[in-house]
Amino acid sequence: MTRFLIGRLLSAIPTLFVVTLATFLILWLVPGDISAEIGGIDATPEDLAAIRERLGLDRPLYERALLWYGNLLQGDLGHSYLLNRSVADAVLERLPVTLSLAGLALVIATAIGVLLGILAAVRHNTWLDQGAMVAALIGLSIPDFWFGIVLIILFGVQLGWFPTGGFVPINEDPLGWARCMALPAFTLAITQMGVIARMTRSSMLDVIKQDYVRTARAKGMRRRTVMFRHALGNAMVPIVTVVGVITGVLLSGAVVIEMVFSLPGVGRLIVGAIQRRDYPIIQGGLLVTACVFVFVNIVVDILYGVFDPRVRDGR
Amino acid sequence: MAANDAAAETDLSLGAEIARARRRRRTDFLRRLAAHRSFLIGAVILALFVLVAAFAPLLAPYGPTEINYRAILSPPTATNWFGTDGYGRDIASRVIWGTRVSLRIGLVVVVTTGILGTILGTAASYVDWLDGLIMRTLDGLMAFPGVLLAIALAAALGPSEINAIIALTVTFTPRTARIVRASVLVVQGMQYIEAAHAVGAGHARIIFRYILANALSPLIVQLTFVFAVSIIAEAILSFLGVGPPPPAPSLGNIIADGRSYIQEAWWIAVFPGLVIAIAVLGLNLMGDGLRDVIDPRQRAVGGH
Numbered sequence: 001m002t003r004f005l006i007g008r009l010l011s012a013i014p015t016l017f018v019v020t021l022a023t024f025l026i027l028w029l030v031p032g033d034i035s036a037e038i039g040g041i042d043a044t045p046e047d048l049a050a051i052r053e054r055l056g057l058d059r060p061l062y063e064r065a066l067l068w069y070g071n072l073l074q075g076d077l078g079h080s081y082l083l084n085r086s087v088a089d090a091v092l093e094r095l096p097v098t099l100s101l102a103g104l105a106l107v108i109a110t111a112i113g114v115l116l117g118i119l120a121a122v123r124h125n126t127w128l129d130q131g132a133m134v135a136a137l138i139g140l141s142i143p144d145f146w147f148g149i150v151l152i153i154l155f156g157v158q159l160g161w162f163p164t165g166g167f168v169p170i171n172e173d174p175l176g177w178a179r180c181m182a183l184p185a186f187t188l189a190i191t192q193m194g195v196i197a198r199m200t201r202s203s204m205l206d207v208i209k210q211d212y213v214r215t216a217r218a219k220g221m222r223r224r225t226v227m228f229r230h231a232l233g234n235a236m237v238p239i240v241t242v243v244g245v246i247t248g249v250l251l252s253g254a255v256v257i258e259m260v261f262s263l264p265g266v267g268r269l270i271v272g273a274i275q276r277r278d279y280p281i282i283q284g285g286l287l288v289t290a291c292v293f294v295f296v297n298i299v300v301d302i303l304y305g306v307f308d309p310r311v312r313d314g315r
Numbered sequence: 316m317a318a319n320d321a322a323a324e325t326d327l328s329l330g331a332e333i334a335r336a337r338r339r340r341r342t343d344f345l346r347r348l349a350a351h352r353s354f355l356i357g358a359v360i361l362a363l364f365v366l367v368a369a370f371a372p373l374l375a376p377y378g379p380t381e382i383n384y385r386a387i388l389s390p391p392t393a394t395n396w397f398g399t400d401g402y403g404r405d406i407a408s409r410v411i412w413g414t415r416v417s418l419r420i421g422l423v424v425v426v427t428t429g430i431l432g433t434i435l436g437t438a439a440s441y442v443d444w445l446d447g448l449i450m451r452t453l454d455g456l457m458a459f460p461g462v463l464l465a466i467a468l469a470a471a472l473g474p475s476e477i478n479a480i481i482a483l484t485v486t487f488t489p490r491t492a493r494i495v496r497a498s499v500l501v502v503q504g505m506q507y508i509e510a511a512h513a514v515g516a517g518h519a520r521i522i523f524r525y526i527l528a529n530a531l532s533p534l535i536v537q538l539t540f541v542f543a544v545s546i547i548a549e550a551i552l553s554f555l556g557v558g559p560p561p562p563a564p565s566l567g568n569i570i571a572d573g574r575s576y577i578q579e580a581w582w583i584a585v586f587p588g589l590v591i592a593i594a595v596l597g598l599n600l601m602g603d604g605l606r607d608v609i610d611p612r613q614r615a616v617g618g619h
Contacts, residue, residue, distance in 0.1 A: 018455020022464075029471040137603075141596035143547045145554055146570055146588030153581045164577065252461025256551055260574065271555050274470040286459065286467045293460040 008301050012294055019294065023287045024068045027279050028061065034279065054081060055280075077287065078280040080273075087284035091266060095288065097167065098265035101257065102250040104181060105188035109250075110243055113193040117200025122227060124205060132197060139194030144253055148187035148260040155183060165262035184261040188253050192246040199242040203235040210234075236307045244300030248293045255289070347608045354604020360597025368414040377405040379412035379564035388580045398582035400572055409564040410587050416565040417546045417594065420480055424545040425538050427484040428491050433534065435488065436495025437522060440503060450496070453489035462486060462548045469557035476559040479552050486548070487541050494537045498530040505529075532609040539602035543595045550591055566591050 035051040052058045077087040120132040156164035168176035216226045255267030266285050273281035383403035391398045397406035439449040468482035511521050552558035553567025561568050566587040573584025
């Protein structure tokens with residue numbers, strides 16, 4: 001198990017290298033003179049030169065890359081001159097909102113999705129199965145940010161049950177926090193619920209056909225016990241895979257949903273930075289979110305090892 | 316001499332037999348597809364969209380950017396089916412023109428992703444020393460969650476249709492290339508590829524005629540889903556202001572307009588999103604159908 005863990009951690013190194021390199025190169029993609037864009041129309045040539053020097057644009061690309069990596073290794077993601085503070089601070093301060101939104105959505109999507117999938121598999125080829133699968137397909141065809149707007153119109157504007165946006169920190173008012181997070185989390189969950197339900201169903205159907213499930217039933221075990229004890233455990237590996245994949249979708253979805261519901265997370269920070277052309281913040285937000293995702297994927301791989309000993313032993 | 320003739324004859328009839336078998340397989344495939352209910356529903360939805368987009372100038376009652384100050388924020392009526400926005404622009408007309416933007420971006424992204432994914436996937440599996448380099452790079456790009464990379468790329472390149480296409484292509488190519496690589500690896504191990512090498516077929520002929528032709532199915536299924544995801548992703552880019560810039564009638568732009576009017580005019584945001592959802596549903600149904608018909612193992616599982 002230790003060797004498996006170390007191997008998995010080491011394999012993240014090339015991934016992180018590509019992630020950091022791609023993030024670095026994004027600034028290089030910006031067409032034209034960035035300093036002129038940042039400085040605005042009434043910037044003097046001296047102002048522009050100063051901006052270029054601050055961003056390191058007056059140096060060759062390889063020197064800037066070395067500087068970027070040197071700073072990264074010290075945990076320095078750069079400095080936002082428009083916010084006048086360190087990028088790492090600005091992003092990390094916003095991260096809890098984004099993570100709690102994505103986390104809540106993950107819990108909702110997995111709980112309802114797995115239940116729906118099991119139900120569909122157990123009642124294979126009945127109206128319940130077909131209904132669940134149609135619902136799942138519709139769920140994953142809906143643009144989530146639009147669904148969020150529809151929910152705001154319905155439950156915020158028309159019925160007035162939930163706020164139409166905004167945020168209350170959990171340590172100030174837990175109930176207010178829950179009210180603020182309910183609609184966004186549900187919005188984010190709805191599309192991924194369908195993905196999990198479909199995967200759970202097909203994975204369960206595969207397992208249900210196995211001999212040991214029939215044996216368990218034949219020796220008189222209750223259907224429910226067989227399904228949850230024997231079948232679900234073995235159907236878990238594909239389900240965990242999907243949960244890992246959708247975590248990425250949820251993280252990037254959270255970025256967009258934050259805009260819809262005016263939540264102060266990394267997403268709103270990034271989009272605000274796009275409007276202000278604050279490139280260091282865009283880079284920092286992108287990099288931190290990607291690193292969270294890389295970390296989640298490592299956890300998912302370790303979970304494989306937990307659910308399937310063959311993975312752990314490298315068989 | 317006579318023996319030679321006989322040999323030529325069997326050869327000929329064998330060739331004809333292979334051609335017949337190929338035709339049979341193809342019609343069999345099309346018949347199964349035509350009998351697949353969800354594929355059919357999806358195909359009809361997509362066809363409707365293509366028609367609406369193609370005949371947008373004839374179908375739309377107003378111009379997509381036509382301003383009418385006497386009909387500002389009008390709810391849906393007989394003349395403005397989906398209502399009007401803050402400039403009195405007809406939402407129905409904007410949505411109809413918007414399907415053009417969505418389909419155009421979706422289609423171009425499918426083509427560019429398909430070509431790039433095929434090149435990278437084939438190169439990775441066919442050329443040993445390229446495999447590690449290509450796959451590690453693609454893995455790295457896939458570490459950016461969802462469409463976040465596309466958002467950052469589009470933000471850096473600037474808001475325009477072509478930049479949205481570039482950003483989405485970069486985002487969707489890695490997974491596509493992975494799928495191509497996996498299926499090419501399977502085909503590469505087949506005996507008939509070894510046979511082709513043995514009889515002296517060139518690399519180009521083996522790659523195009525034998526490997527790609529037989530590794531195409533998973534790619535087609537994947538591209539159907541790329542089409543669906545591109546339509547949603549384009550809307551997200553436009554919504555965040557890094558897609559085709561306003562006043563272009565992109566479906567995402569209309570929803571973004573509607574976000575500022577949720578208190579007084581629900582119709583602005585609701586209708587374009589509904590249209591996106593129906594288009595994406597159609598493509599997902601087609602993708603599911605294609606996968607069912609192409610992959611018998613999935614079919615045995617029964618449905619989606």
